[in-house]
Amino acid sequence: MKKERISNNVIRRLPRYLRKLDELMASGVNRISSTELGQQLGFTPSQIRQDFNCFGEFGQQGYGYNVPLLREQIAGILGMDRGFSAVLIGVGHIGRALMDNFCFSEWGINLIQAFDVNPELVGKEVSGVHVSSMDELQKFIANNKVDIAVLTVPRDAALPVSETLIDNGINAIWNFTNVELVEPGSPVIVENLHFSDSLLALSYYVSDYYDGQKK
Secondary structure, X not given: OOOOOOOHHHHHHHHHHHHHHHHHHHOOOOEEOHHHHHHHHXXXXXXXXXXXXXXXXXXXXXXXXXXXXXXXXHHHHOOOOOOEEEEEEOXXXXXXXXXXXXXXXXXXXXXXXXXXXXXXXXXXXXXXXXXXXXXXXXXXXHHOOOXXXXXXXXXXXXXXXXXXXXXXXXXEEEEOOXXXXXXXXOOOEEEEOOHHHHHHHHHHHHHHHHHHHHO
């Protein structure tokens, strides 16, 4: 399977394909063309074929795409079958909301432990996940396979906690702290998630719409 030089834009579109394929399967759809898929996602058929061709030949001319098979292939590309494990750091409002409402296992990630400094949380379980003291973090990472750290600590703790994670061998961080964690040339993979980015993009489109109404 080809995976060289895949653009970030293509990678960002793959989860959208996955969600749409899940919807199609739930509706009993087993086959779909690039034209039909594009109409439902707002993409051109050419764009869809180009995206999929980055990873190999998935469809068949005259037939289209086998929906369950395509879903399986995209899930594999996204690493959902790799059994990645994650720990969550910071069981505050955002961390607790993720643990209570986001199903990590649905997307192929096993949330195996959480950590916090609050003594009222330490030793308890939140949504079936044990919460340990931050003092135990290094030992836990040393003794367990941890692929991803979910960082939901307050802003002022973001840098020191991320440094601890990196120093102890964590190579991937899903960052909710609203602090941009980027080190040029670093091999560490960081996904910085800013809720404000999405809201401000929406605000732009609303402004553009209203401006257009005035013309």
